[in-house]
Amino acid sequence: MTIALALEQLLNGIQLGVMLFLMAAGLTLIFGVMGLINLAHGSLYMVGAFACAAVAAWTGSFWIGLVASLVAAAAAGAIVELAVIRRLYDRDHLDQVLATFALILMFSEGTRWLFGSFPLYLDIPPLLQGAVALPGGTEYPVYRLAIIAAGALVAFGLYMLISRTRLGMRIRAGESDREMIGALGVDIRTLYTVVFALGAALAGFAGAMVGAIQSVQVGMGEPVLILAFVVIVIGGIGSIKGALLGALLVGVTDTMGRFLLPKLMVLFVPPAQAGAIGGAVASMLIYIVMAIILAVKPRGLFPPAHA
Amino acid sequence: MILTRENLINLILAVALLAIPLIANAAGQPFYITLATRVAILALAATGLNLALGVGGLVSFGHAAFFGIGGYVAGILASHSFSGEPVLFGLSGTNQMWIIWLVAMALAGFVGLAIGAISLRTSGVYFIMITLAFAQMVYYFAVSWPAYGGEDGLSILVRNQFPGVMTMVPMNFFLICYVILLVGIALFAVIRASRFGAALQAARQNEVRVATVGIQPYRIRLTGFVLSAMITGLAGALFADLNRFVSPSMLSWHMSGELIVLIILGGTGRLFGPLAGAALYVAFEYALGGITERWQFFLGLILLLVVLFARGGLVGLLAGKAKHG
Amino acid sequence: DPVKIGMITTLSGGGAGLGIDTRDGFMLAIKNAGNKDITVVTEDDAQKPELAVQIADKMIQSDKVDILTGIVWSNLLMAVAPSAVAQGKFYVSTNAAPAQLAGANCHKLYFNAAYQNDNLHEAMGEYANKGFKKMFILAPNYPAGKDSLTGFKRYYKGELAAEVYTQVGQTDYAAEIAQMRASGADGIFVFLPGGMGIAFMKQFAQSGVKIPVMGPGFSFSQDVLPAIGDAALGAKASGQWAPDFDNEASKKFLADFQKEYNRLPSIYAVQAYDAAQLILAAASKASVSDADAFAAELKKAEIQSPRGNFKFNTNQHPIQDIYLTEVIKKDGVLTNKTVEKIFTDHGDAYAKDCKL
Amino acid sequence: MVEPILQISNLVKNFGALRATDGVTLDLRPGEIHALIGPNGAGKSTLIHQICGTLRQDSGSIRFAGQDVGGLSVAERARLGLGRTFQVSSIAPEFSALRNVMLAAQAKEGSSFRFFNPVMRDQGLIDKAMAMLERVGLTERARIPAAELSHGERRQLEIAMALALRSKAFLLDEPMAGMGPEGSKALTRFLDTLRQEAPILLVEHDMDAVFALADRISVLVYGRVIATGTVDEIRRDPTVRSAYLGDHD
Amino acid sequence: MLLQVENIATFYGSSQALFGVDFAMQEGEAVALMGRNGMGKSTTIKSICNLMPPHSGRIVFGGKPTDRQPPHKVARLGIGLVPEGRRCFPNLTVHENLVAAARPGQWTLERVNDLFPRLKERHAQMARSLSGGEQQMLAIGRALMTNPRLLILDEATEGLAPVIRQDIWSAIRRLKDEGLSILVVDKTLSELLPVADRCVILENGKSAWSGKPADLTTELQDRYLGV
């Protein structure tokens, strides 16, 4: 094992972290700020990926597809909010869990209805194809660098939105007392529709960006959903900064675990089993890390000052 | 017992669950016995969760861990009994259901104690997620641990035995499950009405208040969580025997989610909510699955309509708001 | 005599593509035969073992089926098949083929019309012996994944650069690809079915790593190729069938399938097609109510398989030829081209443990 | 001199840069009502929180009933006999008023790990709770869910709960808040009798009540006790007048 | 007429809380809403703001009926609410609480800070950790920042120290002098009555008496308020 490889893996971990953040960003917004448990977040992610793939196939342009993913996911989000979510704000979390669970079923099957059962093709745009040379002699895919950039941009934008704008204050106020903010003359209903649509658009954006290097298929949103929850819970719910740092922590831990644990296991068991055992521990690793973090800091690493 | 509307509905549910297999048996449609058994077992599992979730407000997204542990206890003990190899430290396997049940409850309770002790330090959404995390650990462990089949699961070649009963006869096995379900529900009712139940409910409503009257909410909750895990673990052992098979999918987060769905569907915290929910869910799944390939879409739609328009779940819809005395 | 077949397969969720091909291939053969005595009931297992068990119970108890078939996944098969055959029902597998059921736990009523799980991996191990000195091998960390690498190593004689197990359902492979680059391997064998394979191939193509990739047929089967896109071009795989097979049965199957469903079939469709053909052949000779006779007829049934030579081994798993294929683009469509034969009349390693 | 039941010495609590209690020393003697007054934000509630354990002090000691309780949990202190009410009513909203009080009564018996006997058939417990509700005048509202009680009624309910604990000392954080004139008067009369049962540390902004009830008054300003004395002493104290009382008389 | 409350009846679920509340307010008037605990003062206020829409009867504000309007529209007609229990947004800072729902007008951050210097000192602190009195000031400041025509204070001085209470009353008096209409609930009659132009007394969810503070005899006080 060389230093260069270790560094590359570190970069991979950071990259995976940013990717996770991108997937979690919309969820943080909806979940952290509106206090709504949205299990259907993964479905909106899927909607974005499918919209991008379908439109890109039709027009031949990834970029048009990317725009379509934003529009489709935002529209889906707005419809869902108006038809369903809106009725659930003053219910407890459990009703939200059931309703959004039901939405997952409908979205998955609906998508299959529209697009068939086979994975769709979605490739990255020519502009971002290929790899660049890194110092140390390895190459790194341009597209992954683009994902890092997109994640950073989203993080910054969200942070500004939530903590620095009046819109953000109103959303947070609504989270703690919807009735009161309404009684002060703020149209919180419409505001929440907008926020939900925004969160959905972010999910769709992530679906399109990440879908280009993964498989665009029905059910692609579910593993993402769990990971995204893990990320924001580790980071501390409602904190954009926490989500970003949580995502990086998960990304690096997971990558390094996958990379190093099998090597570590070789010291204890025969090589043939080392891979399997190491792999098994690696797949549990982020959950172990999460449990330890929550056991020590029950409100995540960076509980937002205002939650 | 006073015959309130809710009690009447509960009675109807209990009788119906017994009547359906009897009728099906008479009509030579044994499959409905299997279906009813499935309902009974899922209802038992959800009753366990209902204790933590409905009474104690502990939204555990990891109860599949206990369900699966119960299942694996049944599977592993049975397979060792079959092969004759000892399980651990010279202890042999068994195919006696009641031993399996005890072991399943003990192990689920023990794991529940460990998970609960850590998880209960957190609350709210963090609690939901940390319980999920623990269940995922167990899940991935089971998937990649080769000894008992890993992802492929483990078959129980012959259903385990119960003294004096031919368990392979579907009706007999149903009756076993039915009786256990009723005992489970009764236990739930008794616990909920007890002093402990009062403290557990109060801890859900106002933790600080409970502490300031001198009750440690943590201990109350932990006890509730462990009891809940034990009931769900028992259901898992029965489930393995029903399917004669256990696999990591019993441990998956889908399973945890499904248990929660059953409870909400039936009516959170309601005595017969889990049974109503399980019956409704299995009936939908079965009926829709036979009609259309798109059944999951319609299942989703129905669930959605239930949340939106039947507040308090099925029992809530039929019996009105819960009374807390 | 009437024969009732229960097909349990995955028609919803992420794995639905495989189930749909299975069903369509199976029904194609049934339709072509035009046998009024055969009825098929189909239900969706949603890729959940518990649901599969429930459906199997229903089909056996209510629908009174004689034969079950259609399950795609090993874990679902393990949930259903052992108990079905214990109740005296036939199970004819169209895909899943765990080692347990090929060896000591083989059963008179259990047939596999597809392959044994290890076969295609063994073939790649054999192929890798020619020209690859140091292989990097990778599979998900679950039984089928471990069987896969075991199968590969059974035949591969060269050096292993690394043997890596990834998480089931993993979607990002940057860390593994970096290890590949650094490992000094001259070939890579991956077994990553479904979405995992799609993600891996796309990311691998991006990475700039230029080591040849190979895998078992389903990694580059028709259900995933369009989604991988050009990134799959040139990948070598092993398979019992490819759309360019030059025999009458294959050509007819291909034409019929495309006419009926307007798409290219995958290997799952072929396997199911053959399973149906086998059942039809046995049903024409014996009554399914006489289990021994029917089993005997199934075992020696002769069919026109698109795969060419096909017969059952002692453990009722196939003996067949296995080929090397390569992903090419033909008329703008990605497909597999046959390159050479790797194994002739290949059985499996577990048959010797089967006491049938 | 009688041994104080509650003795606080040099209690300090910081919130970041803010020192909310700044070396408070205070005691509560048997049979007395000791009123704690002071401007808003002076640290009165923070002090109550520290005494009952919902906040942990940074330094200083709290002795209660002859024992150092500074390290005990909220529940342990409550069981030693520290009964309290909250500035913002804290009740179990789904439970009826009666069940809220029964919870306190069962806690007093230390019997929350009984799994079998139904509480609602436990006549002993019900009677105890009803007696407390009667004392605060909520008998008629006993079966109403606490969430549906009006503001004032909830305050009465909280007091009933503290009573059911048979506390050795009461910590009451603004019990009069939200009570109408009639309610305040009734509560004043009630607290006057309550002091026989156990001493009261009373935080209150209702000066009529404080002056009518208090044996001693301590004035807290910016986390420090600036004066302690009898009603008359405090009323006359010019610093107290300017810091707190204004032209109230 | 600025506000007309015409014979409203309001329900919490199936239990009725108001049985016919009826009164009106002129622009610039200060009205004290009085009654014992649980008589329906807060419910009346919630009905005016349409937080608990009345089941029957009618409410007209500034000439516009408020029925079927969502609460935020009613608020924008010019009603500023200081609710019972304060209900500051605990997860926002003092500053954010003030500006989140602000609408332009003569009341600005500076003026509110002048009125309550204490809030200025605490401007970056989370509202959840404010003392009770600070929260009350914040709730009033927050309502003022929406620049209402009618300020409604439910339990205006609950939990405030006497000095601060005097500040609040003088602030209310000042607001009134500037022409702001005020509907106020408070239990300290001695402080409330001097500010009020008129009193409305509720009993068991009904309007029971209304008139000038001077006409509120001790006998009436005893009967309706238990003083």
Ligand SMILES: Nc1ncnc2c1ncn2[C@@H]1O[C@H](COP(=O)(O)OP(=O)(O)OP(=O)(O)O)[C@@H](O)[C@H]1O
């Ligand atoms: N958790 C906290 N974090 C930061 N500051 C706090 C916290 N809790 C209280 N404070 C501050 O400490 C000071 C004392 O608060 P406390 O609630 O004890 O006042 P109080 O004397 O009870 O006032 P009131 O009479 O208005 O209820 C206040 O300035 C308050 O803002």
Ligand SMILES: Nc1ncnc2c1ncn2[C@@H]1O[C@H](COP(=O)(O)OP(=O)(O)OP(=O)(O)O)[C@@H](O)[C@H]1O
């Ligand atoms: N959320 C609620 N659900 C059911 N009933 C309620 C609710 N809130 C109040 N009530 C009932 O409505 C009636 C009027 O209550 P309201 O709060 O309007 O009284 P109030 O005059 O403001 O009393 P207080 O002076 O104690 O604040 C009371 O009988 C009360 O019990």
Ligand SMILES: [Mg+2]
């Ligand atoms: Mg206070």
Ligand SMILES: [Mg+2]
């Ligand atoms: Mg009120």
